[in-house]
Amino acid sequence: MDVRKRVGLNLKKYRLVKGFSQEELAFECGLHRTYVSGVERGVRNPTVLILEKIAKALDISAGRLIDDKPARK
Amino acid sequence: MDVRKRVGLNLKKYRLVKGFSQEELAFECGLHRTYVSGVERGVRNPTVLILEKIAKALDISAGRLIDDKPARK
């Protein structure tokens, strides 16, 4: 499975845990809403700096966004 | 500490464990020698796709490159 898909699924999972909309999360980490949307859908290839920003907003480590094994897909 | 520095230090650590030179590692993951050098020094901001390539060559998960806590610096 593609890293980007995995990151996207994990991002969505943790975002929902926090109860954020994509836009709220985007605001929290200083990114654009359309970009967060793209990462979540696995069509973007984010850099480690971006990963760190997102992870911070979600209160998890950046590595988990990559390594966590999503249930399916 | 900067994510990029952390990734660089971890990269170096695991590279040495494998007994690779930068050039050998670069070959293993299909990247340029000088690029690997840049990542290792923390001056590059690699994407998750790059991280995955490097991690695969080092037989570790991509997340560890980010999350592993280097001893110092």
Place this chain on the structure above:
DNA sequence: TTGTGACTTATAGTCCGTC
């Protein structure tokens, strides 16, 4: 064997929208 500056091309990331 590695660090570094400079460089070109590809794509990361923003911002405007519509559905």
Place this chain on the structure above:
DNA sequence: CGACGGACTATAAGTCACA
């Protein structure tokens, strides 16, 4: 609320000559 597109700018990817 989120998927998706177009146009744009910033920066990553990728390579080189040389220290």
